[in-house]
Amino acid sequence: MIRSTTAVAVSAPAANVVPFHRPDLGAEEDAAVLKVLHSGWLTTGMQTREFEARFAAYVGARFAVAVNSCTAALHVCLHALGIRAGDEVITPAYTFAATAEIARYLGATPVFVDSDAATLNLDPDAVAAAITPRTKAIIPVHVGGLACDLDAIHALAQPLGIPVLEDAAHALPAWYKGAMIGSLSRATCFSFYATKTLTTGEGGMLCTDDPALAEQCRSLSLHGISKSAWNRYTHSGAWYYEILDAGYKYNMTDLAAALGLVQLQKVETMWRRRQAIAAAYDAAFAQLPQLRTPVGGAGHAWHLYMLRLRPGALAISREAFIEELTRRGIGTSVHFIPLHLHPYYRELYGFEPEQFPVAYEQYQLEISLPIFSAMTDGEVQRTIDAVVEVASEAAR
Ligand SMILES: *Cc1c(COP(=O)(O)O)cnc(C)c1O
Numbered sequence: 068m069i070r071s072t073t074a075v076a077v078s079a080p081a082a083n084v085v086p087f088h089r090p091d092l093g094a095e096e097d098a099a100v101l102k103v104l105h106s107g108w109l110t111t112g113m114q115t116r117e118f119e120a121r122f123a124a125y126v127g128a129r130f131a132v133a134v135n136s137c138t139a140a141l142h143v144c145l146h147a148l149g150i151r152a153g154d155e156v157i158t159p160a161y162t163f164a165a166t167a168e169i170a171r172y173l174g175a176t177p178v179f180v181d182s183d184a185a186t187l188n189l190d191p192d193a194v195a196a197a198i199t200p201r202t203k204a205i206i207p208v209h210v211g212g213l214a215c216d217l218d219a220i221h222a223l224a225q226p227l228g229i230p231v232l233e234d235a236a237h238a239l240p241a242w243y244k245g246a247m248i249g250s251l252s253r254a255t256c257f258s259f260y261a262t263k264t265l266t267t268g269e270g271g272m273l274c275t276d277d278p279a280l281a282e283q284c285r286s287l288s289l290h291g292i293s294k295s296a297w298n299r300y301t302h303s304g305a306w307y308y309e310i311l312d313a314g315y316k317y318n319m320t321d322l323a324a325a326l327g328l329v330q331l332q333k334v335e336t337m338w339r340r341r342q343a344i345a346a347a348y349d350a351a352f353a354q355l356p357q358l359r360t361p362v363g364g365a366g367h368a369w370h371l372y373m374l375r376l377r378p379g380a381l382a383i384s385r386e387a388f389i390e391e392l393t394r395r396g397i398g399t400s401v402h403f404i405p406l407h408l409h410p411y412y413r414e415l416y417g418f419e420p421e422q423f424p425v426a427y428e429q430y431q432l433e434i435s436l437p438i439f440s441a442m443t444d445g446e447v448q449r450t451i452d453a454v455v456e457v458a459s460e461a462a463r
Contacts, residue, residue, distance in 0.1 A: 077265065085449055087398035088262040091337055091441040097121045099325040106321075111289070114321035115416075118328050119272070122257075122338040125331060126239075126249025128274035130281035133324060134288045137228075137236045137258030139317035142172055144232055144273055145204060145430055147283040147384035150175045154203040158234075159189035161426040162208045166234045167406050175203070179407055181423040186362050187211065187373060191219035198223065205256055208234040211361065212264070212368025214243035216377070224389055232256065239264050242366030247339040249274045254284075261400040262439075264370050265330045265338065267323035283335070288317040337440035341369035344438050344447050348372055357381050357458040359432075372438040374454070375429065383461040385431055391461075392434070395453040400435040 103114060115133050123131035136141050149158060152174030158166045160179035167177035171372035180193035187210045194205060205224050207215045217231075224231050233248065235241070238260035239250040249255045254277075258268030275281050286293050291314025319327075330337075345363060352358045352374065359375040376385055383391070389399050407418035420427045437450055 068163040081431040084396040085437050087400050087437050087448045088439050089263060089441045090266050091439065095329045096326055099329045100322055102354065103321050103325045103433050109322055110320050111318045112321045114324035114328065115319050116268055118324040121328065121331055122272055123274060126274055127247050128249050128276065129276040130274065132273045132281055132285045132288060133319035134271045134273065134317040135319055136260065136269055137256050138169065139288065139315065139336050140256035140271040141165060141232065141234060142169045143284045143287040143315060143317060144256065145169050145173055146287055147280055148230055150203050153201065155199060155201040156361065157194055157197050157202060157205045159208055160188060160407045160423040161210065161403055162234065162406065163403055164406070166206055166208055167265065179423060181425045184425045184429060185211055187429060188213060188215035191216050191223065194220060195223050196438055199289055202229055204230050204232055206232050206234050209238035209248060211371035211373045212237045212241050213362060213364065214241050214248055214366055217243050236263065236367050237370040240334055241368040254280060259327060263367055265327065270319055270323045270327060287312060287314040290314040290316065309336065312318055336367065340440040341438050344442060345369045345372055347447055348436065348451065350410040351455060355458050369438055372436045373402060374434050374436055375432040376434070378432060380463055381461045382463050385434060388457055388461065389434060397450050397453045398437055401433055402435050403430065407428050
């Protein structure tokens with residue numbers, strides 16, 4: 068059972084347990100991976116190139132660069148944008164480790180901003196207040212799959228020439244005012260981690276319309292080796308290459324890309340199933356005064372169903388609520404433990420919990436329920452019954 072998005076996945080399907088997540092894989096994925104396995108070419112190759120082309124076309128980006136995680140995509144992009152020591156990168160405090168650690172990789176400072184209590188996405192007013200002459204990038208996150216207010220963020224960033232790099236790890240597929248996430252900012256990074264809405268086991272994709280940025284990210288993802296330099300010197304032989312920077316080993320394998328190609332074909336089928344599960348949860352929980360259902364909308368990817376407890380309406384804590392669900396065989400997770408509460412950032416920057424009050428408060432109320440396309444109707448009903456039972460028994 069996979070209990071969180073960060074845990075190492077250990078699949079132990081017990082009949083009486085609703086896991087937090089189970090990947091949606093079938094015979095087509097089996098066949099696609101076996102075909103690569105027997106093809107004689109396992110690493111980056113034709114499958115990866117095709118996955119990039121199809122993914123770019125799907126989200127409406129000119130270029131897509133496949134890598135081995137979303138973290139890697141964010142890292143090469145910040146590197147390519149020239150972020151270095153002394154620079155500041157604005158990120159929400161209410162996010163996963165990856166969004167901020169990539170700034171630290173490059174010696175830059177992640178500048179945390181608070182979130183909006185309704186949507187749980189970063190608050191544009193807080194972004195405005197955090198911008199300084201040292202701000203070199205803004206990394207919004209579409210928390211749970213709900214697009215954040217990109218117009219407001221672009222309106223702040225554009226006049227100052229600050230690139231916006233979207234952490235879209237939760238946002239496939241997702242739409243903002245009818246436009247697909249992946250087509251809207253300088254760059255957008257997606258995750259294909261085991262529990263995400265499209266999985267390649269581990270994997271990520273960087274999307275951009277900027278050919279130079281795409282080329283630089285591609286080069287950085289494979290040791291800083293330049294393909295164009297390579298092409299220029301083909302007269303020297305197929306063995307020739309040039310190293311233009313201290314790059315990384317972040318390339319996607321064809322085994323992973325083969326999975327991705329199959330998963331991409333069913334990305335909207337899987338999304339519609341998650342939409343239906345979210346609708347069933349909303350219908351069951353909206354009337355309960357103890358619970359707060361998440362902000363929805365037509366463009367929501369529904370990677371997460373982020374239920375919140377209403378303070379004062381329950382006689383038990385969030386921890387006890389989770390314990391009760393666990394006892395009833397329901398897998399849950401919490402998104403997120405805000406970054407400023409973690410020892411690394413707390414000690415490095417001397418944060419107090421109340422410094423980002425919305426993130427701190429909402430974190431203490433949040434419970435992520437199972438929402439995955441392979442979930443059966445029976446599992447959805449069991450989850451609903453358990454949540455309603457615990458909420459009713461613990462009502463004040
Ligand atoms: C999962 C996740 C990532 C990292 O994705 P990986 O592919 O595991 O590197 C980044 N940001 C957020 C918000 C995530 O949930």
